[in-house]
Amino acid sequence: MIRLSSLYLRIGLGFILLLALMLAAQAGLFLWLAVRSEGALPPRMLADFADLVADEIEAEAARTPGLDLEQYARTRFPELHRPVVLVLSDGRLIAEQGAALPPPVAEWAVARVRQAAAEAPPAGSPRGPGRRGARRGRRIDGPGRLPVAFAPVVVDRRVVAAVVVTPLRPFGRVMEQFAPLIGLGALLLLVGGTALAALIVFRPAHARLRALQEAADRLGAGDASARAPDEGGDEIASVARSFNRMAGELAARQAALVDADRARRQLLADVSHELMTPLTAIRGYAETLSLPQFAPPGDAGRYVGIVIEEVDRIERLVGDLLDLARYEAGGAALASEPLAVADLFARVRARHQPVMRERGIDLHDHIAADAAVVVGDARRLEQALQNLAANALRHSGPGGRVSLSATRRGASVVLAVADTGTGIAPEHLPHVFDRFYKADPSRADGGTGLGLSIVRAIVEQHGGTVTARSTPGVETVFEVVLPGGA
Secondary structure (H helix, E strand, O other): OOOOOOHHHHHHHHHHHHHHHHHHHHHHHHHHHHHHHHHHOOHHHHHHHHHHHHHHHHHHHHHOOOOOHHHHHHHHHHHOOOOOEEEEOOOOEEEOOOOOOOHHHHHHHHHHHHHHHHOOOOOOOOOHHHHHHHHHOOOOEOOOOOOEEEEEEEEOOEEEEEEEEOOOOOHHHHHHHHHHHHHHHHHHHHHHHHHHHHHHHHHHHHHHHHHHHHHHHHHHOOOOOOOOOOOOOOHHHHHHHHHHHHHHHHHHHHHHHHHHHHHHHHHHHHHHHHHHHHHHHHHHHHHHHOOHHHOOOOOHHHHHHHHHHHHHHHHHHHHHHHHHHHHHHOOOOOOOEEEEHHHHHHHHHHHHHHHHHHHOOEEEEEEOHHHOEEEEOHHHHHHHHHHHHHHHHHOOOOOOEEEEEEEEEOOEEEEEEEEOOOOOOOOOHHHOOOOOOOOOOOOOOOOOOOHHHHHHHHHHHOOOEEEEEEEOOOEEEEEEEEEOOO
16 A cells, blocks of 8 residues: 555656646647637638628618617627627627627727718618628728727618627637547546556556565565665666665675674683583582691681682583573573473472571462463473572562562463562663673672573573563562463
């Protein structure tokens, strides 16, 4: 469907309007020329025509005594092929609609009629049609440069009126005669021209622009192979070629980024794996030194304990890095099986029970009847929930509250972990799932900064989403939305 803001529509409407204006201008020029071309009629022919009309009126007056000249003229004149004006001796002008004389000509004609009526007719002058020969010898004259045929109408030996014929036809008469044909021709030309332009010009251009738009939409949707037809040498082909070059460069950059990201993940996994060997050795030596028989004297024993704590921290960081690298690379195979949500929540409670008891934190859970089962990998989903619960406990003060819930939302199951801790400021919420991100970098809370990143990677591998919302000082909620369930 073409929108009102479409460039194609605006160009089409502009073309139709331009074509209509051109046809209107040509029609107006034709009508003007039709009016002006009447001036090419020889003056003698104008005089003969005026004489014939005057003879006809005189003959009718002879046949019909008391003839109403005004009524006769209004009935007869519209049947003539040229506009004729009957000027009566009392100054009235009788003409069909649109054939009125210009004011100078009208004044001149009235003066001529009155002058002719005042003159005594020549002795022995014939009546009726016999005056035709006498009128033929009269000169064609008129006001200014406009030649006017003037033929007196003689009834009972006196001039009662005059027939006046000008060389120019009234515009109204020309419009009446030619406007229907010109209008029909202009309409046919407009429709035909528009149809031809649409088929030959606009339709191909619209199809090519639409193909370019579809290619751009596909590229925006992630299809790096999208290309637009670029045949031809016009502007659309040039734009298509530019688009294809851009798409090719984007595809190359995307491939380079994918390769670089793959190499980064591989390097991270390799380094993390290689770190485990020396860390294991350091832990072994440190634990050996912590034994009573090998314990160093003085404060050295305390230093050995610090080394063991730092080794534990580094091992957790390396383990998280290895997990995150595997999840992001898609190398961690997932099992897909029905899982009881109650079992997942129970394992979370069991793992964190000592910390909750020590800090006086209550943990509550609620499982809706229609959300008791999810489909996924038990170990990975438990890891995600454990990370979320550990994060909630880490940010909850003594006497706080942590809740686990499972509800259904459409065709998905929502696993939520909420806490009444310090909360997350609005400016930090968009970044909580980024690697190594901490809302308070100065806070030493024992986390590696990778827990929430691992949660997101696990959930996305299950085809779900994870979101966070928080009201600082009131409540923070992390929601894991998993498709399916039973």
